[in-house]
Every structure is written in structure tokens, then in C-alpha cells.
Amino acid sequence: MTFVAKPKTHHPKLPRNELGLTRRDYEGAVSTLCAGCGHDSVSAAIIQACHELSIPAHRVAKLSGIGCSSKTPTYFLGKSHGFNSVHGRMPSVATGANMANRELYYIGISGDGDSASIGLGQFAHIVRRRINMTYVVDNNGTYGLTKGQFSATNDKGSTSKKGVPNLYEPIDLAMMAIQIGATFVARSFSGDKEQLVPLLKAALKHEGFAFLDVISPCVAFNNHNGSTKSYEYVRGHSSALALADLIPTRDAIEVDYAPGAAEDVAMPDGSTLRLRKLRDDYDPRNRVTAMDTLMRMNEKGEIVTGLLFLDDDPSDCHEILGTVDEPLASLGEAELCPGSERLETINAAFR
Amino acid sequence: MKPTDITDPNYFHKVVDCQWACPAHTPVPEYIRLISQERYTEAYMVNWDSNVFPGILGRTCDRPCEPACRRVRTEEKPVAICRLKRVAADHKGDIRDYLPRIPEQKNGKRIACVGAGPASLAVARDLLPMGYEVHMFERDPKGGGMMRSQIPAFRLPMDVLEEEVNLILELGVVCHFGQEITSMQALLDQGFDAVFVGTGAPRGRDLDLPGRAEADPFIHLGIDWLASVAFGHTDRIEGKVVVLGGGNTAMDCCRTSRRLGAESVQVVVRSAFEVMKASEWEKEEAIAEGIPILNNRPPKSFVVEDGKLKGMWFECVEPVRQDDGRLKYVPSGEADVFIECDHVLIAIGQDNHCPWIERDLGIEFDRWDCPVLDAETLQSGNPKVFFGGDSAFGPENIIWASAHAHKAAISIDLFCQGKDVKADRPPEGVNLISQKMGMHEWSYDSEHDPAPRYHVPHADLSRSLSNIKIEVELGFDRHLGAKEAQRCLNCDVQTVFTEKLCIECDACVDICPMDCITFTANREEEELRQHLMAPADNPAQDLYVSGDLPDTDRVMVKDEDVCLHCGLCAERCPTGAWDMQKSIINIPQVHA
Numbered sequence: 056m057t058f059v060a061k062p063k064t065h066h067p068k069l070p071r072n073e074l075g076l077t078r079r080d081y082e083g084a085v086s087t088l089c090a091g092c093g094h095d096s097v098s099a100a101i102i103q104a105c106h107e108l109s110i111p112a113h114r115v116a117k118l119s120g121i122g123c124s125s126k127t128p129t130y131f132l133g134k135s136h137g138f139n140s141v142h143g144r145m146p147s148v149a150t151g152a153n154m155a156n157r158e159l160y161y162i163g164i165s166g167d168g169d170s171a172s173i174g175l176g177q178f179a180h181i182v183r184r185r186i187n188m189t190y191v192v193d194n195n196g197t198y199g200l201t202k203g204q205f206s207a208t209n210d211k212g213s214t215s216k217k218g219v220p221n222l223y224e225p226i227d228l229a230m231m232a233i234q235i236g237a238t239f240v241a242r243s244f245s246g247d248k249e250q251l252v253p254l255l256k257a258a259l260k261h262e263g264f265a266f267l268d269v270i271s272p273c274v275a276f277n278n279h280n281g282s283t284k285s286y287e288y289v290r291g292h293s294s295a296l297a298l299a300d301l302i303p304t305r306d307a308i309e310v311d312y313a314p315g316a317a318e319d320v321a322m323p324d325g326s327t328l329r330l331r332k333l334r335d336d337y338d339p340r341n342r343v344t345a346m347d348t349l350m351r352m353n354e355k356g357e358i359v360t361g362l363l364f365l366d367d368d369p370s371d372c373h374e375i376l377g378t379v380d381e382p383l384a385s386l387g388e389a390e391l392c393p394g395s396e397r398l399e400t401i402n403a404a405f406r
Numbered sequence: 407m408k409p410t411d412i413t414d415p416n417y418f419h420k421v422v423d424c425q426w427a428c429p430a431h432t433p434v435p436e437y438i439r440l441i442s443q444e445r446y447t448e449a450y451m452v453n454w455d456s457n458v459f460p461g462i463l464g465r466t467c468d469r470p471c472e473p474a475c476r477r478v479r480t481e482e483k484p485v486a487i488c489r490l491k492r493v494a495a496d497h498k499g500d501i502r503d504y505l506p507r508i509p510e511q512k513n514g515k516r517i518a519c520v521g522a523g524p525a526s527l528a529v530a531r532d533l534l535p536m537g538y539e540v541h542m543f544e545r546d547p548k549g550g551g552m553m554r555s556q557i558p559a560f561r562l563p564m565d566v567l568e569e570e571v572n573l574i575l576e577l578g579v580v581c582h583f584g585q586e587i588t589s590m591q592a593l594l595d596q597g598f599d600a601v602f603v604g605t606g607a608p609r610g611r612d613l614d615l616p617g618r619a620e621a622d623p624f625i626h627l628g629i630d631w632l633a634s635v636a637f638g639h640t641d642r643i644e645g646k647v648v649v650l651g652g653g654n655t656a657m658d659c660c661r662t663s664r665r666l667g668a669e670s671v672q673v674v675v676r677s678a679f680e681v682m683k684a685s686e687w688e689k690e691e692a693i694a695e696g697i698p699i700l701n702n703r704p705p706k707s708f709v710v711e712d713g714k715l716k717g718m719w720f721e722c723v724e725p726v727r728q729d730d731g732r733l734k735y736v737p738s739g740e741a742d743v744f745i746e747c748d749h750v751l752i753a754i755g756q757d758n759h760c761p762w763i764e765r766d767l768g769i770e771f772d773r774w775d776c777p778v779l780d781a782e783t784l785q786s787g788n789p790k791v792f793f794g795g796d797s798a799f800g801p802e803n804i805i806w807a808s809a810h811a812h813k814a815a816i817s818i819d820l821f822c823q824g825k826d827v828k829a830d831r832p833p834e835g836v837n838l839i840s841q842k843m844g845m846h847e848w849s850y851d852s853e854h855d856p857a858p859r860y861h862v863p864h865a866d867l868s869r870s871l872s873n874i875k876i877e878v879e880l881g882f883d884r885h886l887g888a889k890e891a892q893r894c895l896n897c898d899v900q901t902v903f904t905e906k907l908c909i910e911c912d913a914c915v916d917i918c919p920m921d922c923i924t925f926t927a928n929r930e931e932e933e934l935r936q937h938l939m940a941p942a943d944n945p946a947q948d949l950y951v952s953g954d955l956p957d958t959d960r961v962m963v964k965d966e967d968v969c970l971h972c973g974l975c976a977e978r979c980p981t982g983a984w985d986m987q988k989s990i991i992n993i994p995q996v997h998a
Binding site: 060066067096286287 | 854973979
């Protein structure tokens with residue numbers, strides 16, 4: 056926890072985006088998390104991604120539940136909308152908000168406790184419903200706020216700080232998300248912004264349910280030898296399968312990749328998603344092989360990162376339900392209330 | 407790049423921009439912190455130890471530290487370092503207990519100091535505590551040199567000058583004042599073990615123009631005229647006055663004239679306003695006192711009628727920027743201008759002049775009449791004779807005189823002890839001391855204060871123009887001084903990185919307000935500078951590069967350029983890989 060506030064003074068040559076804003080303009084209040092917490096790096100990555108995409112802060116809604124992770128929306132995008140909800144119930148609130156106003160960017164921040172334990176039911180159903188949002192889990196495998204009990208994503212055999220092994224099988228939220236209908240699933244590491252920031256940018260621009268499982272070490276309770284979610288372990292045991300870069304169309308960047316390794320996907324807003332496969336045998340657009348690879352790598356104790364699954368023609372909940380294009384929140388009384396005559400006709404149809 | 411060697415005293419010294427820029431390397435942040443703790447006496451002594459004349463310099467220094475101040479790069483205006491030095495001097499308590507003890511038992515060596523200006527005084531101060539017998543020779547009846555004769559009282563009150571000059575004389579200098587030395591040979595014949603020459607640059611440059619000889623009674627050389635004002639020989643100047651020259655002497659001449667009854671005063675400068683040698687604040691003060699400054703007007707001739715000066719002709723030129731960035735002056739096409747005047751003060755520079763040094767003593771002189779010296783030892787071709795201050799390398803300012811004096815005193819001490827003045831010089835050093843006091847607690851006020859530079863109060867203009875002895879700048883009071891002191895970034899509290907403790911969590915990168923820190927693959931410097939969180943485009947500022955990091959073989963690179971020394975990197979570091987450590991640069995002096 057830091058008592059000294061971060062000075063507003065910034066580097067004189069800090070780049071400005073299309074809105075004329077620097078990255079510093081996307082910051083929030085100073086973090087009260089432990090020094091060295093991975094979650095702060097995730098917040099910094101979100102700040103950078105939103106800055107690079109020139110997203111106006113007032114077009115973003117940040118939603119969270121309870122836990123260390125769920126505190127973090129306070130620490131980024133200080134000028135955005137925010138709702139800090141009940142433990143594990145962020146998906147319900149996000150669903151409601153998205154139903155009411157489909158035009159905002161929704162960033163849900165959750166943790167392994169919030170999404171894989173108390174909120175597992177909620178998590179499963181928001182994935183099924185394909186709410187158009189970016190759902191980030193700051194996954195540290197431990198209950199940091201209650202001093203280091205194993206969480207549901209902690210690997211079997213991984214030890215606590217005192218050396219006691221975990222006896223239970225872990226939940227792989229990324230795998231679940233692929234299985235039950237997410238259209239963008241990625242896994243990354245808080246200590247690797249070069250990978251995380253492009254993934255976040257691609258997720259924010261994805262018009263469907265985008266899920267990011269970010270391994271984010273808990274320096275206080277889960278960063279020791281024997282942990283499989285420590286900075287050292289993750290660095291030594293992770294490999295990326297595929298990467299995503301979001302390229303604004305006006306920058307026609309020519310980059311040389313090995314033949315077949317890069318593939319461009321047009322995005323609805325005119326930008327381009329450049330998909331880079333890092334392994335020949337991995338196709339991130341095939342749900343079955345993605346899950347198969349994940350399971351096999353999990354068994355070996357290897358952490359796979361990068362873009363795990365992408366449906367490049369996604370549908371979201373509004374499309375499934377066939378709602379009107381205009382946000383429900385901005386519909387007037389005339390559109391919402393068709394009048395008593397029309398009600399009579401509807402009622403008569405049920406008689 | 408190779409890992410940075412932070413044991414090299416110069417590395418962290420350079421980070422303390424003000425101290426690095428100061429010729430005497432005064433530990434500026436250290437005394438500013440003492441001021442903010444209201445420890446004025448200690449703050450004064452930190453200065454006295456390093457630059458010898460804190461009260462005088464706090465008013466008159468050329469302030470090379472201020473344009474170097476990091477705040478110029480992070481915000482806009484530097485910390486008012488010079489005025490804070492004055493705060494220490496104005497509010498100090500009794501310093502007698504802090505002064506060095508002068509041994510009763512002398513070491514048997516006799517040193518002659520020629521001139522009683524800042525250089526000689528500082529040499530005396532350095533040598534007296536070592537048991538030397540110091541004899542000081544001065545043409546004027548009182549000590550102080552150009553500080554007394556050339557700096558007007560409205561900038562430097564007499565009591566401030568006398569206090570600091572007398573402090574040194576009272577350490578036991580044997581004064582031979584009011585007698586001019588006319589022969590170096592004669593001085594050497596008196597059997598001194600070493601001679602230090604601190605006679606300044608005493609000859610004001612003249613202008614050889616048509617009409618100069620006839621106009622002579624109405625023309626005064628700036629430094630001589632200021633001296634005659636200082637010693638009370640001149641107390642009025644009548645009629646219209648023209649001051650020629652764009653340096654600080656010209657500014658002192660015009661402002662002094664304004665106070666001695668001149669009907670009108672104007673400054674005429676041959677070059678453009680922005681390249682005038684006068685300090686920014688001196689120009690501002692002159693303008694504030696209603697003195698016009700005419701630029702791009704080279705003088706052409708003096709006009710004398712009936713034995714009286716009528717005025718001067720000036721050419722009109724305009725500056726043209728050359729490819730090499732220098733200004734070239736070409737005729738502007740305007741007709742020559744005639745400026746009426748009754749007196750002309752010529753302040754166009756001064757030269758070294760040592761007619762009293764015989765040319766067969768082994769001391770060589772270059773074509774500017776400056777002695778040929780070893781820049782490090784200040785020893786001349788005659789091993790017994792040392793130079794310092796303006797007499798060494800031409801006109802500079804007081805702070806350079808202090809710097810030269812410390813070096814010359816070391817040389818004189820080594821020479822008198824039969825040691826090698828070059829090989830046996832004491833080395834510079836650096837000490838690093840952690841400033842961590844506990845959780846979120848640092849021994850310095852790490853929080854960044856974004857306040858703009860505070861204005862210094864001035865005496866009422868009409869009042870100060872009425873009397874040459876009324877000091878124009880009133881100085882910061884304790885309250886304003888404390889506020890200005892808070893603007894100091896504490897650049898001497900260094901960010902020290904220990905790579906073997908780092909877990910590469912990025913906490914420092916994320917919290918750094920100035921994007922100074924990057925973890926990346928190592929490269930050559932030029933390339934590395936473009937691969938950082940923010941481009942490091944100021945090659946004058948170093949990159950701090952760690953060794954390879956244990957987990958990823960990347961390196962930590964910190965661009966020192968705009969670091970606020972706020973300590974947030976150390977505050978957010980979970981493993982103590984970053985620490986805030988005060989660097990104490992040991993600048994050798996004789997007694998150190």
C-alpha cells in the first residue's frame with residue numbers, strides 16, 4: 056500500500072492519442088494493493104490498451120465483484136462508469152447494464168475466488184449468454200484478501216506458503232469459457248505486457264464475449280517455491296500458442312512473418328486483427344483442438360498463453376435476442392409504451 | 407550496454423545536476439533540505455565549506471546550477487537555488503563553533519596570496535587550518551577584491567560582504583593591505599614557500615574609436631568607475647549617460663548611474679538581446695528600473711564639441727543566424743543613429759593584466775595575457791607560483807574563484823609537503839546511504855510538489871532608486887524559503903537498483919510517474935534509448951543499466967533525465983530491489 060500519491064507530472068514526451076490524451080489521463084486512484092501485486096500490472100495494461108485504442112473514458116463501464124481483483128477498477132480509468140457489486144455477482148450486473156445500454160464498452164474485472172468459487176454459476180451463464188464485454192480474471196490461485204487459502208484455480212499439488220499441498224483439482228476458467236460458448240478466449244500473464252496489451256486491445260474490439268484469464272501472482276501469499284502461480288514459475292513454464300495484434304487500418308504496417316503464420320481478420324470498426332500462430336499444429340479457430348491442446352498441456356504442467364480461441368464471426372446476446380439497435384436506455388416513452396389499445400390486442404391473443 | 411558502475415563518483419554526481427554544474431560542486435539538495443528543516447546554520451555551513459561565500463553568492467552568483475536544475479526539464483522553472491542560499495545566510499545563527507580550529511603551532515610554511523579577492527580568501531581559508539602562515543597583499547585598503555569594488559551595494563550590502571570577508575581574515579591572515587605588489591621577483595625573494603596569485607582580471611577593455619581621446623574626460627571604464635563609487639570617490643553622475651556593453655558590469659553601471667543622479671540612462675549593445683552576456687535576472691532588473699536596452703547598435707564614434715561630449719554615433723545592424731547556429735551581424739540598411747550623451751561608461755569586457763610579473767621567472771603567458779597553467783593543479787611554469795580566480799583563465803565569476811581556490815590550495819599543500827601535485831591529489835569518492843526509515847517512511851520529503859517557482863519580494867522601486875545602499879532584492883523570508891525549498895526534487899537521493907533481488911513484477915514500471923523505468927532486452931546505447939517506455943532523447947543524461955536479470959536475461963534500464971526522485975519505485979518494490987540512497991559526493995579539499 057502506498058501513501059505517497061503518484062505525482063500528476065508526466066514525461067514531457069509522452070505520446071498523445073487521437074483524443075489528445077496521454078496514458079496518464081486514463082489512470083485512476085493510487086492502488087492500495089500490496090506492492091508488487093500482479094493486479095496492478097493488469098490495471099496498467101488496461102490503461103495502456105484503452106489509451107492506444109483512443110477510447111473515450113466516459114464510454115466505458117467497469118464492473119466488479121469482491122476481492123483484491125475487484126478493487127482494481129478504482130485504480131484505472133478514473134473518469135469511467137463503475138459498479139462494484141456483490142461477491143460473484145458481477146456477471147448479473149454486467150448483463151443488466153449491457154441489456155440497458157449496448158453501446159458502452161464493458162470491462163468486467165473478477166478474480167479466481169469471485170469467478171471460480173462463489174460466482175462460478177454466474178460465470179458459466181454470462182459466457183453462455185455471450186454478453187458483449189471484456190471479462191478479465193486476475194488469477195492468482197489464492198485468497199489473498201483472507202490471507203492465502205487455496206482458491207479453486209490453484210493447481211493440485213501446488214503448495215501454500217507454509218508448504219501444505221493443495222488436494223483438489225483446479226478449475227480452468229479458460230477451458231470452461233471455450234466449452235460453453237465464449238467467442239474470444241485468451242490467457243496471459245501480468246508480467247508480460249508485450250503480450251497482454253495487444254490481447255486486451257483485441258478483446259475490447261471483439262463484438263462478443265471476450266474472456267481473459269490473466270495469471271497475476273500474489274506477492275504476499277502465492278509467490279513462493281512450490282507455487283505454480285509465482286512470477287518465477289510462470290516465466291519458466293509458459294509458452295504462447297498464438298498472438299493477436301490490433302492494427303488500426305490507417306497504419307498500414309508491413310511486417311514480415313513466416314508464410315501462413317500471420318492472418319488478418321477484418322474487424323467491424325475497420326481495424327484489422329492480426330492473428331499470429333506460433334505453432335503449426337494449433338488452430339485457434341477450432342474449439343475442439345483448442346480444448347484438446349489445453350488439456351494435454353495442463354497435464355504436463357505447462358501453462359499455455361496467448362490467444363486460445365477466436366470465433367471471428369461472433370454473435371452476442373443482443374443478436375441472439377433480436378433486440379433493437381438503439382440502446383434500450385435511450386428509448387422514449389412512445390417506443391416503450393405502445394398504449395392501452397395495443398396492450399388489449401396482446402392480452403386478447405392469450406385468451 | 408555494460409552495467410552501470412555506480413561506484414564511480416561521477417555517475418551519481420551527474421544525476422545531481424545542480425551540484426554537477428556548480429564549479430565548486432556545492433551539495434545543493436543537502437542544504438535545501440536543511441533549510442526546509444529550518445536548520446539555517448547547518449545549511450550555511452554546508453555552503454561555507456564548499457563555496458566559502460554563501461551570503462555573497464546568495465546574492466551575486468552567476469547561478470550555473472539553475473539552468474541545469476532538473477525542474478527545467480520536468481516542468482519549467484528551476485528551483486531558486488541561489489535565493490535559497492541567501493535564506494540560509496540571512497537566517498543562520500552563531501556559526502563560531504562550526505568554524506575550523508586554527509592550530510597555534512604553525513607548520514613553518516609561509517604562503518603569499520596576491521590580491522584579497524574571493525580566490526585568495528578561499529585559499530587562505532583552506533590553508534590556515536593546516537597550520538600555514540598566510541600573507542595577503544592587496545592594493546586596496548580593504549579586502550574583498552572585485553566583490554567590494556565591482557558589485558554595487560544595492561545588490562550586495564556592505565555588511566554582508568564584510569562579515570564573510572572578515573570571517574576569513576580573522577582566522578589569522580597576515581594582511582598587507584593598501585600596498586600594491588609591483589614585482590613578483592621581489593615577492594619571491596621574501597622567501598615564501600609558495601605564491602598564490604588571485605589578482606583578478608583588472609583591466610577594463612577600452613574602445614578605440616574616432617573622438618576617443620578628445621572625449622576622454624567624459625568616458626569611464628566600467629569596472630574602474632564602479633570601484634570609485636564603491637570606495638566613495640564618486641557619488642554623482644550628471645546628465646545623460648550611455649552605457650556600452652551587454653554584460654553584468656554594464657547592468658551594474660546603468661543601475662548605479664540611475665541611482666547617482668543621471669538625467670537619463672540607456673544601455674547600447676552591439677549584439678542581440680538574447681546573446682547578451684548579462685544574467686537573465688540582471689537584465690530583468692535593469693528593465694524593471696526603466697532603463698532602455700538598445701540592441702544591434704555597434705558604436706562608431708564619439709562627438710566632442712567645444713571640449714564637451716555631445717554624443718555618439720552608432721551603426722544599425724541585424725543578426726542573421728548562420729548554418730553553425732552562430733549569429734552574424736549585417737547592416738540593416740537603416741541610417742546611423744546619433745545618441746546624445748554627457749557621459750559614456752564602457753563595460754565591454756575586461757582582460758588579464760600582469761605587468762608586475764617578470765617574464766623571466768618561468769611563468770609563461772598566452773596571447774590574452776593569461777598565465778599558462780595546468781588546469782587541474784593551477785600550477786604555473788614556476789612551480790612555486792599558483793593562480794586562481796579571474797587571473798587564471800580570464801574573467802569568470804566568484805563561484806569559479808572558490809572552485810579554483812580549493813584546487814590550488816590542495817596543490818600548494820602537496821607542493822609544500824614535498825609531494826607530487828598531480829599524482830598525490832586526493833581522489834573523489836561517493837558514499838551511498840539508504841534513506842529508508844520504515845514502512846512508507848523515508849528520511850527525506852519524497853512527495854513531489856508541483857508548485858511553480860515563488861517570486862522573491864523586492865524593495866519599493868522609487869525608494870531603492872533613491873539610495874544606492876538600499877538592497878533591491880529582499881530575499882525570501884522563512885515561510886517563502888520553506889515553500890521554495892519544497893520544490894527541490896532531492897536529486898541526491900538516488901534510485902539504486904539491485905538486480906539479484908528483482909522478481910520483474912513491473913510494479914516500478916507501472917508506478918513511475920515519468921516513465922523512467924523499462925525492462926527490456928539489452929542493446930547498444932543509441933538503439934536502447936529508442937526502446938524505452940518514453941524515448942530518452944537527452945544524451946547529456948545517462949541511462950542506468952543493470953546487469954542481466956535472473957529470470958529473463960533482460961536488463962533494467964532507467965533514464966535519469968526526468969526522474970522526480972519521488973521514491974515510488976522503491977515504495978512499490980516488494981523485494982527491496984529498488985532503494986532510495988543518498989549519494990554523498992566527496993569533493994576533495996585540503997582539510998578533507
